[in-house]
Amino acid sequence: MTSTEPWQLSASQTARLVRTRQISAVEVAQSALARLDAVNPQLNAVVEHRPHEVLARARQIDSAIARGEDPGPLAGVVVATKVNVDHAGYATTNGLRSQKDLIAKTSSPVVDSLLAAGAVTVGRTNTPAFSYRWFTGNLLHGATRNPHDPALTPGGSSGGSAAAVASGICQLAHGTDIAGSIRYPAYACGIHGLRPSLGRVAAYNATAAVDRPIGGQIMAVSGPIARTIDDLRLGLLAMSRPDARDPWWVPAPLEGPELPRTVAMCLRPDGMDTRPEVCEALLDAAARLRDAGWRVDEVEALPPLKEAVAIQITLWMADGYDALVQAAQREGDPGAIAALGGQAELARSVGLAEFSSALSRRLGIARAWQLFLERYPVVLLPVSAELPFPADLDLQGPEAYERVWRAQMPMIALPVTGLPSLCVNTGMVGRSPVGVQLVAGRFREDMCLAAGEAIEARGSGVRFPPL
Numbered sequence: 001m002t003s004t005e006p007w008q009l010s011a012s013q014t015a016r017l018v019r020t021r022q023i024s025a026v027e028v029a030q031s032a033l034a035r036l037d038a039v040n041p042q043l044n045a046v047v048e049h050r051p052h053e054v055l056a057r058a059r060q061i062d063s064a065i066a067r068g069e070d071p072g073p074l075a076g077v078v079v080a081t082k083v084n085v086d087h088a089g090y091a092t093t094n095g096l097r098s099q100k101d102l103i104a105k106t107s108s109p110v111v112d113s114l115l116a117a118g119a120v121t122v123g124r125t126n127t128p129a130f131s132y133r134w135f136t137g138n139l140l141h142g143a144t145r146n147p148h149d150p151a152l153t154p155g156g157s158s159g160g161s162a163a164a165v166a167s168g169i170c171q172l173a174h175g176t177d178i179a180g181s182i183r184y185p186a187y188a189c190g191i192h193g194l195r196p197s198l199g200r201v202a203a204y205n206a207t208a209a210v211d212r213p214i215g216g217q218i219m220a221v222s223g224p225i226a227r228t229i230d231d232l233r234l235g236l237l238a239m240s241r242p243d244a245r246d247p248w249w250v251p252a253p254l255e256g257p258e259l260p261r262t263v264a265m266c267l268r269p270d271g272m273d274t275r276p277e278v279c280e281a282l283l284d285a286a287a288r289l290r291d292a293g294w295r296v297d298e299v300e301a302l303p304p305l306k307e308a309v310a311i312q313i314t315l316w317m318a319d320g321y322d323a324l325v326q327a328a329q330r331e332g333d334p335g336a337i338a339a340l341g342g343q344a345e346l347a348r349s350v351g352l353a354e355f356s357s358a359l360s361r362r363l364g365i366a367r368a369w370q371l372f373l374e375r376y377p378v379v380l381l382p383v384s385a386e387l388p389f390p391a392d393l394d395l396q397g398p399e400a401y402e403r404v405w406r407a408q409m410p411m412i413a414l415p416v417t418g419l420p421s422l423c424v425n426t427g428m429v430g431r432s433p434v435g436v437q438l439v440a441g442r443f444r445e446d447m448c449l450a451a452g453e454a455i456e457a458r459g460s461g462v463r464f465p466p467l
Helices: 011-019 025-043 051-066 109-116 159-167 183-189 214-219 229-239 276-291 306-317 321-331 334-341 344-348 352-375 398-407 409-417 445-457
Strands: 046-048 078-082 120-125 172-177 192-195 221-226 262-265 295-298 378-381 421-429 432-440
Touching: 011 025, 011 051, 011 229, 025 051, 025 078, 025 120, 025 159, 046 159, 051 120, 078 109, 078 159, 109 120, 109 172, 109 229, 120 159, 159 172, 159 183, 159 221, 172 183, 172 192, 172 229, 183 192, 183 421, 183 432, 192 229, 192 445, 214 306, 221 229, 229 445, 262 276, 262 352, 276 295, 276 378, 276 421, 276 432, 276 445, 306 344, 306 352, 306 409, 321 334, 321 344, 334 344, 352 378, 352 409, 352 432, 378 445, 398 409, 409 432, 421 445, 432 445
Parallel strands: 078 120, 078 172, 262 295, 262 378
Antiparallel strands: 046 120, 172 221, 192 221, 192 421, 378 432, 421 432
């Protein structure tokens, strides 16, 4: 501890040191709050925090340990929660002015699970309005900036969470993902993010007027964002607690039977125009896996991705599309309006028959992926076709908008399958982070994490930005 500030510790290191009383949870919390004060004014990653509550929570953890009680696997770990999930006593704004006073009376399952595991929550992290974009900014909380380069997007929609983790404000953060909202912010901010299998992490917001539409039910998940793969594993353990409020939660084990360490690598899925720097990152990751004893085969094709994108947009945005547009117009948020406007042609062509057909075809795509994963238990592919985009690129006209959506195909498509996927940072290209994506079978997050750990171990590790 002589050369490392507490905020620089990993979640796993923190939990171990706090549990053995080599450092107090209060010391960790104080260090995190000092780091927040130092860097958050530049980043706007955390949009609400209450230092007295943070320290009071840390004292609770220390007191429990002093009494000989087990504080949980996240003992004293500093965690941030995203403003689109209920956290009791805080507004569930989802980046909306219309929800600035929507104060949650109870916490969502994922927040309850983090607290039950002994976490100390440092604050609430920013998201774009309605959590629609891969860029994080809104009219209520303002814009979040990338801690490596403010000219780049921090990603979205969990951009606040990723920026907070990358800059050392917290050691672990909560994110949500329906089209890349965990994986892309992790990619853009130079850290790691895990999208768990559908049904792994319980979901429910009591503040919501109605339950989520079918697209959200079958594609949106919560998961962890962290600086190390081991911390993702720890975060997943904490988040996977059962909760009767989510009927679709599945009591699946976190570790499955042994599978061959065999990987299919695809540089250009469905003919995607993957940029050279991204291809280099994939080839480097493959070399690291081979060095760790994995077999990596380069393949020309994967099960459907491009087709899955149309299904994803149909199930997510075409269901009640006009009402979504009206809500975005009432909010007046340019990003939300642009995100919906770019999908108008497809969304307005969808009727009941087309929606039903998309649901049916979803099953076939999921089946194709499961069969492929029987041969190759892990798939290595791009997170995005490009390095992280310039900030607000999607607002620079129709061509720029189309460029963004075209590059994000691997992230948009995979939620249709319900499979877990992991973004692993592999290094930097100048001031721009770069990384790769791993996919495994349903409820086989352990395979994603094992492959991710092999890649991580043979690199230089995540580095704090020079803030």
